[in-house]
Amino acid sequence: MTAPTRVTVWNENVHETTQPEIAEIYPRGIHGAVAEGLLELLGDDVIVRTATLADPEHGLTEEVLAETDVLIWWGHTAHDRVADEVVDRVHRHVLAGMGLVVLHSGHFSKPFIRLMGTTCSLEWRNDGDREVIWTVAPSHPIAAGIAMPLVIDHHETYGEFFDVPTPDEVVFVSAFEGGEAFRSGMTFTRGRGRIFYFSPGDQNYPIYHHPQICRVLANAAGWAHNRSDRRVPEVAKRRSGWFLPES
Amino acid sequence: MTAPTRVTVWNENVHETTQPEIAEIYPRGIHGAVAEGLLELLGDDVIVRTATLADPEHGLTEEVLAETDVLIWWGHTAHDRVADEVVDRVHRHVLAGMGLVVLHSGHFSKPFIRLMGTTCSLEWRNDGDREVIWTVAPSHPIAAGIAMPLVIDHHETYGEFFDVPTPDEVVFVSAFEGGEAFRSGMTFTRGRGRIFYFSPGDQNYPIYHHPQICRVLANAAGWAHNRSDRRVPEVAKRRSGWFLPES
Amino acid sequence: MTAPTRVTVWNENVHETTQPEIAEIYPRGIHGAVAEGLLELLGDDVIVRTATLADPEHGLTEEVLAETDVLIWWGHTAHDRVADEVVDRVHRHVLAGMGLVVLHSGHFSKPFIRLMGTTCSLEWRNDGDREVIWTVAPSHPIAAGIAMPLVIDHHETYGEFFDVPTPDEVVFVSAFEGGEAFRSGMTFTRGRGRIFYFSPGDQNYPIYHHPQICRVLANAAGWAHNRSDRRVPEVAKRRSGWFLPES
Amino acid sequence: MTAPTRVTVWNENVHETTQPEIAEIYPRGIHGAVAEGLLELLGDDVIVRTATLADPEHGLTEEVLAETDVLIWWGHTAHDRVADEVVDRVHRHVLAGMGLVVLHSGHFSKPFIRLMGTTCSLEWRNDGDREVIWTVAPSHPIAAGIAMPLVIDHHETYGEFFDVPTPDEVVFVSAFEGGEAFRSGMTFTRGRGRIFYFSPGDQNYPIYHHPQICRVLANAAGWAHNRSDRRVPEVAKRRSGWFLPES
Numbered sequence: 001m002t003a004p005t006r007v008t009v010w011n012e013n014v015h016e017t018t019q020p021e022i023a024e025i026y027p028r029g030i031h032g033a034v035a036e037g038l039l040e041l042l043g044d045d046v047i048v049r050t051a052t053l054a055d056p057e058h059g060l061t062e063e064v065l066a067e068t069d070v071l072i073w074w075g076h077t078a079h080d081r082v083a084d085e086v087v088d089r090v091h092r093h094v095l096a097g098m099g100l101v102v103l104h105s106g107h108f109s110k111p112f113i114r115l116m117g118t119t120c121s122l123e124w125r126n127d128g129d130r131e132v133i134w135t136v137a138p139s140h141p142i143a144a145g146i147a148m149p150l151v152i153d154h155h156e157t158y159g160e161f162f163d164v165p166t167p168d169e170v171v172f173v174s175a176f177e178g179g180e181a182f183r184s185g186m187t188f189t190r191g192r193g194r195i196f197y198f199s200p201g202d203q204n205y206p207i208y209h210h211p212q213i214c215r216v217l218a219n220a221a222g223w224a225h226n227r228s229d230r231r232v233p234e235v236a237k238r239r240s241g242w243f244l245p246e247s
Numbered sequence: 248m249t250a251p252t253r254v255t256v257w258n259e260n261v262h263e264t265t266q267p268e269i270a271e272i273y274p275r276g277i278h279g280a281v282a283e284g285l286l287e288l289l290g291d292d293v294i295v296r297t298a299t300l301a302d303p304e305h306g307l308t309e310e311v312l313a314e315t316d317v318l319i320w321w322g323h324t325a326h327d328r329v330a331d332e333v334v335d336r337v338h339r340h341v342l343a344g345m346g347l348v349v350l351h352s353g354h355f356s357k358p359f360i361r362l363m364g365t366t367c368s369l370e371w372r373n374d375g376d377r378e379v380i381w382t383v384a385p386s387h388p389i390a391a392g393i394a395m396p397l398v399i400d401h402h403e404t405y406g407e408f409f410d411v412p413t414p415d416e417v418v419f420v421s422a423f424e425g426g427e428a429f430r431s432g433m434t435f436t437r438g439r440g441r442i443f444y445f446s447p448g449d450q451n452y453p454i455y456h457h458p459q460i461c462r463v464l465a466n467a468a469g470w471a472h473n474r475s476d477r478r479v480p481e482v483a484k485r486r487s488g489w490f491l492p493e494s
Numbered sequence: 495m496t497a498p499t500r501v502t503v504w505n506e507n508v509h510e511t512t513q514p515e516i517a518e519i520y521p522r523g524i525h526g527a528v529a530e531g532l533l534e535l536l537g538d539d540v541i542v543r544t545a546t547l548a549d550p551e552h553g554l555t556e557e558v559l560a561e562t563d564v565l566i567w568w569g570h571t572a573h574d575r576v577a578d579e580v581v582d583r584v585h586r587h588v589l590a591g592m593g594l595v596v597l598h599s600g601h602f603s604k605p606f607i608r609l610m611g612t613t614c615s616l617e618w619r620n621d622g623d624r625e626v627i628w629t630v631a632p633s634h635p636i637a638a639g640i641a642m643p644l645v646i647d648h649h650e651t652y653g654e655f656f657d658v659p660t661p662d663e664v665v666f667v668s669a670f671e672g673g674e675a676f677r678s679g680m681t682f683t684r685g686r687g688r689i690f691y692f693s694p695g696d697q698n699y700p701i702y703h704h705p706q707i708c709r710v711l712a713n714a715a716g717w718a719h720n721r722s723d724r725r726v727p728e729v730a731k732r733r734s735g736w737f738l739p740e741s
Numbered sequence: 742m743t744a745p746t747r748v749t750v751w752n753e754n755v756h757e758t759t760q761p762e763i764a765e766i767y768p769r770g771i772h773g774a775v776a777e778g779l780l781e782l783l784g785d786d787v788i789v790r791t792a793t794l795a796d797p798e799h800g801l802t803e804e805v806l807a808e809t810d811v812l813i814w815w816g817h818t819a820h821d822r823v824a825d826e827v828v829d830r831v832h833r834h835v836l837a838g839m840g841l842v843v844l845h846s847g848h849f850s851k852p853f854i855r856l857m858g859t860t861c862s863l864e865w866r867n868d869g870d871r872e873v874i875w876t877v878a879p880s881h882p883i884a885a886g887i888a889m890p891l892v893i894d895h896h897e898t899y900g901e902f903f904d905v906p907t908p909d910e911v912v913f914v915s916a917f918e919g920g921e922a923f924r925s926g927m928t929f930t931r932g933r934g935r936i937f938y939f940s941p942g943d944q945n946y947p948i949y950h951h952p953q954i955c956r957v958l959a960n961a962a963g964w965a966h967n968r969s970d971r972r973v974p975e976v977a978k979r980r981s982g983w984f985l986p987e988s
Contacts, residue, residue, distance in 0.1 A: 114858055116858055119974060130673065132673040132675065135654070136677060138475060139344060139440065165930060166930045170664060173675040175674060177673075181668060188906065189907045190858055228385060233902060235860075235863065342613060342657070362611040365589055365685050366727060368727040369729065385902055395901075395902065407889075408875070408877065412659065413878070420924065421922060422920050422921060422922035426892075427873070428875045430914065435659065480616075483613035483657065632933050633935050633969065663909070686879050722879060
């Protein structure tokens, strides 16, 4: 028996609590929609909890992260309000082996920028273009069962150059009506942590209710779950208090 | 419930049937030892069959390959006796999504050379050096549970330059007593097929009785098992009779 | 002083000699246009010759290839008429260190398929869509001086899945009006040979008269020129007559 | 005419000024030895300056970096004494396109750690082992003219796991007498910056007087020199004062 994947879905949860039109799309928050999708698709293979910016320590205490195999991250308007102490903690846990799935505008989140080492900037405009998502790594576990192509009728447009390091793998590439192309699904390895960035979906569109998008996230949770032991190198621990487990 | 991985272990089986000293190391053949290791470690998660050069069509009929999720390949002295028709068939199935794990001297096998497109040559000498295997991708599923380092007391030495294309991932790097270094575990993607090359072990050493080596092979079988649908691109089928399924 | 790059531009040259409307676009052949572009941009840094299918040995004798640093290949309708003996020769020289730039429909050429080990198939349609080419590796030498984006007003559409191995680097990604995305510029290493695939341009469009496309080809010639010594591994030579230099 | 590469060799320069036995090996400092090697091998193709920790702003002012195509970095015992303001500046210039060559114990330097996003830790011991360096990417420009293998008679031992992200390319792999293997030459891309990490050489050994090591550094300077325009993405500039050029 394989142990289930313990997923924590983190959401800034600001749009949903301050903008009625977003709350209408995501009445239980983006985190709620993502969690429901995972539970529906993965059943007993997943244990899901959620956490938001407003929770104490943003809901990402040492205890929570220690029990999290994969952290899913959605943020947009309040990146700066995430406490550096929590960012340190997330960073440390990713390097030790916790998986991380970064969604959409999470490209500008503090943990992602720190892990990438680049500006993580990209081009964007919001005109409701059709996004067509093409699988360019059809044998990748994250692409299993995904339509070729996967069409999102209306979405915010993200464009290159997306300033991230050379990815380990490009899984998806998107084309937008206006002519933009974008590497919309990419994997990275940092320490023992497996990271997947996936550019859909914006808060203005019901992306996370789309069954195929849920399928990508479910696949990504399985892929990012590092089933080896989780630890930072001893050398790194010796050198820096930053890497010491919090007591 | 996840379906078990159907593995076919192919072995040339020439050394074991012609050299008593090798038969002593591998009384049930290298294929037998590999199969036993998989069964012991994976239990119900694997269905194993074996096939050898001497079998009709080398045991690799269209039917067998169609029911094989991952093919493990060991060959050394009789690469040239593998029928081109069977090589075509293996190649086609790998491109369609069958996993392939190529072991040791299988680097010079016909299917591997065709899939790589290079000479696949390397340097070697057989002096029973100690081989020390280091994991350089600790979050890779193939490295799960593998000691750091994994020490093989005596083995044939393989050395660089190993003339294969840039791998997708380098998982293991070995150092030998004589000073050689070797990329001993590497992944490749070809079509929808996931390929792992692993350089241990030579027929003169009881490598495949080593529990950690068995663990690598069990991990590799899981990793190489593409759970998406299996098919060659329609365009490729239209263009070439070679890609048509045999009738 | 750096020695100039000796480029051989190979073109099937069938469309231009049989279809007046193509001859009008390329009066000196696609090879002529490419050669002119290289000379204009690289001046004394390049020595260019051309060769075509109709030449004895397709113009690719042992002597020519031995004096070629980078071979540029355009073919479309006559891939099957390229002699296997010449394909062997090209393959051997690439593995030994000759650079190779494969253009557009050359994805189905014999040398490229042999080097890749896959079907090299892709999706296509010819509706004169606008192609927008985005640089996703802005520090890559092949992208130096290329507009972001580079727009081709009308072109044949190529679409994913493009069945090539995981590339070393994705340099360009294209989006087409109809919604297709395509990895339009990719590098590969095979043996000591450096390979660049670039999907523009089709014979029906004046792609190779576009100054920016010429710039990509000039950059690619420089990048693919391996300035180390050129040779196949000794082991490979010993094993196979195929790798012996022709006498 | 190609413009020469402007290299700044940065050295902490602490061992040489405080330990007579190190000063004996490097009477003009490690920076002096590296600079001399570059000048001897590259002649008019390079313009070299040096900078050290003791210089005002460590010799790395905005003006100096703006005129630097490739920064070479050696540090060991005084990483913590490098001012964060200078680290910010170096980081910004790398992302904008300045090349960076990080040597040996520079793996723990602040700029490298920030660019990698990982702990950058590794295993080590100093027993004067023989290090044998193998080229695993023989067509890479950094490997041009390098012996196969390149033997360093005595050196500090570095061992895996080296906690850096998956590199773009592994160029060199080393084996040490004691059984360690190490990815001793690796490339990374961050923003528009091209980065090469090279693990030789320790201050206790005359590594940078070795002609072949000088050749690697000369090759690396050429490779890391991004000849495209140098800039950070506009989006990144708008978002963060950190990316604004200093006035």
